[in-house]
Amino acid sequence: MKASEFREVFQNNTETAGFEGMGDVMAIIEEVRQNKDAALRQYTEKFDGRSPASFQVPAEHLEESYNALPEAEKQALEKIRERIESYQKTIRYQNRDDGEFKYVYHPLEKVGVYVPGGTALYPSSVLMTVVPALVAGVDEIHVVTPTFEENNITFAALHICGVKNVYTVGGAHAIAALAYGTESIPKVDKIVGPGNYYVALAKRLLFGEVGIDMIAGPSEILIYIDSDVNVDAIVYDIFAQSEHDANARTFLLSENQEIIDTIKSRINMLIDSQPRVEIIKKSLENNHYAVVDSREQLLELINHIAPEHVSIQHKDSEMIIRNIKYAGAVFEGYYSPEAIGDYAAGPSHVLPTDRTGRFSHGLNVNDFLTSHAVISLEESTFDDIAEPAMAVARREQLDAHYQSLKIRTE
Amino acid sequence: MKASEFREVFQNNTETAGFEGMGDVMAIIEEVRQNKDAALRQYTEKFDGRSPASFQVPAEHLEESYNALPEAEKQALEKIRERIESYQKTIRYQNRDDGEFKYVYHPLEKVGVYVPGGTALYPSSVLMTVVPALVAGVDEIHVVTPTFEENNITFAALHICGVKNVYTVGGAHAIAALAYGTESIPKVDKIVGPGNYYVALAKRLLFGEVGIDMIAGPSEILIYIDSDVNVDAIVYDIFAQSEHDANARTFLLSENQEIIDTIKSRINMLIDSQPRVEIIKKSLENNHYAVVDSREQLLELINHIAPEHVSIQHKDSEMIIRNIKYAGAVFEGYYSPEAIGDYAAGPSHVLPTDRTGRFSHGLNVNDFLTSHAVISLEESTFDDIAEPAMAVARREQLDAHYQSLKIRTE
Structure with missing residues (x-):
């Protein structure tokens, strides 16, 4: 495939969106809004085959989950927590005071975090969503997750x-519960975190009723390499992307056909020894490998796709990265593989996918703040601008606006 | 009504939300996605009774609309444009470079702006949405508006x-056109601007498919006064809020019952001489006047309601404002009436309503930027954090992630 054909692939992907399942999710949300916990119980029974006595996880289960961890894992998670905390502190927005105008930020009061459950549990996702909220200074964090084991790594990370x-409930009904509140689960101000397709639909429907971080789809990476790369390192970068799930995809680009061919053949040699070989094989089918004809073409492509992850392992990385406008996150060089970003670099791994990086950004501390302007005009400033404001108020036939200004000029 | 009862009023308001009309809007969006301009024509005929030869407004209509303005209005609009531009420049986010981490902002490429039409045309709303996008550096701005007169003030402000x-099309179908693109109207990255109920539903449904600013409802203001205020000024502030539309509302609070009574009786004296007396009378029915028992109660109320506008005309304004966490915008003192913010202060008058200020903020230049982190780790940093990352990757059974890290420690 030629690089110029990538655009088409992406256009096709984004244009398949529709409202499949939206009616079902609307019905679920309405049911939860009206019948609260009773509806949650009904859907948890239906979708998860579970009937928890109470949705709230007892404090001792959180603590016991933590205590059950090997010491090395406790330390690893704690170190990662510190890294994320330290990075997020650096990028937190600060209040402005420009005299007649202030612009101020405040942490949200109540936040809901959706943590996917099932058999694959990801403590890293807990840290990457909850720690930014903590750094923001959020008062109350409420976590929903369809995780029913008494002790588990998700609970340990939450501890x-x-x-x-923490509430053992998932799916669209859990999102509805956080948006409207039930007897067990309070109404929150904003809901964040990735979930399945129905969770994503619920988040779309409830946008505006409650704050929503973003709608994320399957993971993707664009890797740009020169011919001097460590071939096995790139192969594992590709496998790492592929093992997430069968819909994940990699775009491997280079100026050099030979290095691409070398990597492809090395993939074939190593693939069968991978523990997640079945998932990897499926998701490799989504991959594209291409030679780009020019630096301009590369950049045009990246900015069009706005890939969730962009990994530039190329001697000209600095010049290339300076011209990337749209991406979820950019990883530069050999020592910044995407896998380090998934765990420990600092920026959240909750990132926009499927071209949404063109208008949205990775989750961070600032998504847990809200802000407003404070306007304190001096009399002289008011006098300077009242005249044009009155002229437009007159034109808009808003006479009381006019009078509210006029009286203050007298 | 006692101030403590305000909470109830608001809870009732937000809990009436539902999905009425959502099915119809879904059908409209699907129709536009599939049949593009043909669907737009059909809905414009149906809802507006118009059949424009082309949706795009000829350049000369924009210019002629401007030329038709009296000189004073040209100058007023130009001065307001400059004020907004100058304010938005001060709050624009700047790139960070912290060595191994950069955090960079880029303007969106294509933005769609919805400008309400009909008989009431608001050039101020054009300036308050478009100028922040211009300051951000947005490449292409596409405006949709159901405004069919050849020459009008909306077109003049756009000029x-x-x-x-500029395209003469409005409603949910116009939002769908901007989200998916048609033969006439390009697909944009983000849609901003207020519209009617169906426009709001369309924006909810398309959130994530395209960037969306916020979902705004009827306007509201909370005014807190001491007993030394200029009574007529406050009365006109209340009328200014009321004349927007019949659903607008004011919450007038004070420590002093007497001043509230004085204002109420002065409202009754002046109301019949207001040009928009009918609208004002209707919307005054939504108003609440109350004595607050304590400063704590006032602040608890403001932060709970997060009013679109908060106007503090009280000798202790500084202390009060320092403790306001959630609001659309805060106006301090006699020379910052809300009406000056509607036109000329600088911050956009497109603000969150109906408690959504608890999680969202007024439209500003930064809503037209997107951002991402650039991660460029040194080998020593990588070595420091690879170990905990590998420990967690192992635990999550993501072996290729582990290998992608491991190979770089060797």
């Missing part, structure tokens, strides 16, 4: 973050 | 902003 309010 | 792409 490390000091989260007390 | 002042240098906008070339």
